[in-house]
Amino acid sequence: MTSNNHPLPLTEPYLQGNEIVYVTDCIRSGWVSSLGEYIGRFEQSFAAFCGTRHGVAICNGTAALHLALLTLDIGPGDEVIVPSLTFIATANAVRYTGATPVFADCRESDWTIDTDHAARKVTPRTRAIIPVHLYGFPADMEGLTALAAAHQLHVVEDAAEAHGAGYHGRRVGGFGVMNIFSFYGNKIITTGEGGMITANDDALVARARFLRDHAMSPEKRYWHPEVGYNYRLTNVQAAMGLAQMEQIDWIISRKREIARRYNTLLAGVPGVVLPPEGPGVEPVYWMYSILVTRDFPIGRDALREKLKSSGIDSRPFFYPVHTLPPYADGQSLPVSERISSQGVNLPCGPRLTDDDIRRVAEVIRSCR
Numbered sequence: 136m137t138s139n140n141h142p143l144p145l146t147e148p149y150l151q152g153n154e155i156v157y158v159t160d161c162i163r164s165g166w167v168s169s170l171g172e173y174i175g176r177f178e179q180s181f182a183a184f185c186g187t188r189h190g191v192a193i194c195n196g197t198a199a200l201h202l203a204l205l206t207l208d209i210g211p212g213d214e215v216i217v218p219s220l221t222f223i224a225t226a227n228a229v230r231y232t233g234a235t236p237v238f239a240d241c242r243e244s245d246w247t248i249d250t251d252h253a254a255r256k257v258t259p260r261t262r263a264i265i266p267v268h269l270y271g272f273p274a275d276m277e278g279l280t281a282l283a284a285a286h287q288l289h290v291v292e293d294a295a296e297a298h299g300a301g302y303h304g305r306r307v308g309g310f311g312v313m314n315i316f317s318f319y320g321n322k323i324i325t326t327g328e329g330g331m332i333t334a335n336d337d338a339l340v341a342r343a344r345f346l347r348d349h350a351m352s353p354e355k356r357y358w359h360p361e362v363g364y365n366y367r368l369t370n371v372q373a374a375m376g377l378a379q380m381e382q383i384d385w386i387i388s389r390k391r392e393i394a395r396r397y398n399t400l401l402a403g404v405p406g407v408v409l410p411p412e413g414p415g416v417e418p419v420y421w422m423y424s425i426l427v428t429r430d431f432p433i434g435r436d437a438l439r440e441k442l443k444s445s446g447i448d449s450r451p452f453f454y455p456v457h458t459l460p461p462y463a464d465g466q467s468l469p470v471s472e473r474i475s476s477q478g479v480n481l482p483c484g485p486r487l488t489d490d491d492i493r494r495v496a497e498v499i500r501s502c503r
């Protein structure tokens with residue numbers, strides 16, 4: 136159907152490949168739980184994609200982050216620097232370990248964590264820093280890596296929104312000591328729910344696998360020397376993930392193409408700030424995101440209403456986590472607060488057609 140008012144979702148899972156074949160194989164064979172060949176194949180395929188030696192499949196991205204921090208022995212008394220402008224899971228995973236998330240502001244230029252501000256948050260208790268590649272835009276890995284080295288901090292990338300994003304020729308997920316991805320239903324690729332840790336260090340990876348499976352001794356079944364977790368991914372989910380990996384390059388190139396089209400159609404609209412760009416940086420546009428500034432004829436929320444009445448789904452940016460009840464501490468992070476109030480995510484699913492993109496741009500251009 137090509138009614139020009141058909142609903143446009145923000146994102147949708149793209150399941151056009153071997154998902155049904157591989158999942159059916161799991162069901163036919165009975166390997167539906169957390170043992171089975173698809174888990175290792177998905178881990179290897181995803182690690183190769185990120186350029187790391189190992190992938191550890193986890194039941195979701197939040198658990199992956201929690202487990203990465205536990206593996207790095209982060210806990211009560213420790214501080215972990217995180218950007219305030221992120222999904223709450225980044226901070227929650229720190230809190231689960233008993234450590235304290237310390238919020239840094241973001242940069243005006245690309246909405247990711249401000250390295251200079253993060254540097255001012257380092258204390259003797261700081262153990263790690265978690266850059267978030269917000270909405271698919273890589274954070275300042277060069278500056279953050281130098282900061283971390285100067286203070287002997289772990290870097291843990293939260294790449295939940297940025298599968299395949301490029302930073303000076305390398306993909307995200309390989310810069311930190313342990314890094315995480317999410318395969319939730321609206322992420323760049325999906326397993327329904329799911330996550331992954333990517334890492335190079337054999338010993339850390341062995342420790343993560345051990346903690347993932349109730350800390351069961353690899354030598355002695357049902358011997359548990361400490362308290363572990365059940366953070367496993369199922370073979371069915373991994374089967375879906377493997378099929379998604381066969382399509383990830385196409386999904387990403389499609390998202391980049393959609394972003395280019397939006398950029399062309401929205402260039403020069405007063406009050407619309409286009410998504411960040413930067414030298415050597417190749418974003419993946421999990422969402423196509425713009426800022427609506429005071430120069431725009433109507434406010435951000437009024438624009439969202441207009442889009443909605445044309446059947447176009449949109450989303451406001453995350454609230455800065457330092458303003459949410461569990462973390463509110465009265466401090467002000469002005470850049471995060473302003474970007475959060477001006478930001479809107481627009482549809483960017485791989486199936487969006489050129490006509491769809493034109494329709495969204497037209498609603499934005501016609502505001503007065």
Ligand SMILES: *Cc1c(COP(=O)(O)O)cnc(C)c1O
Binds near residue numbers: 224
């Ligand atoms: C989605 C997301 C997560 C958590 O992933 P889940 O798989 O939903 O648990 C963590 N961090 C960021 C930045 C995310 O967008």
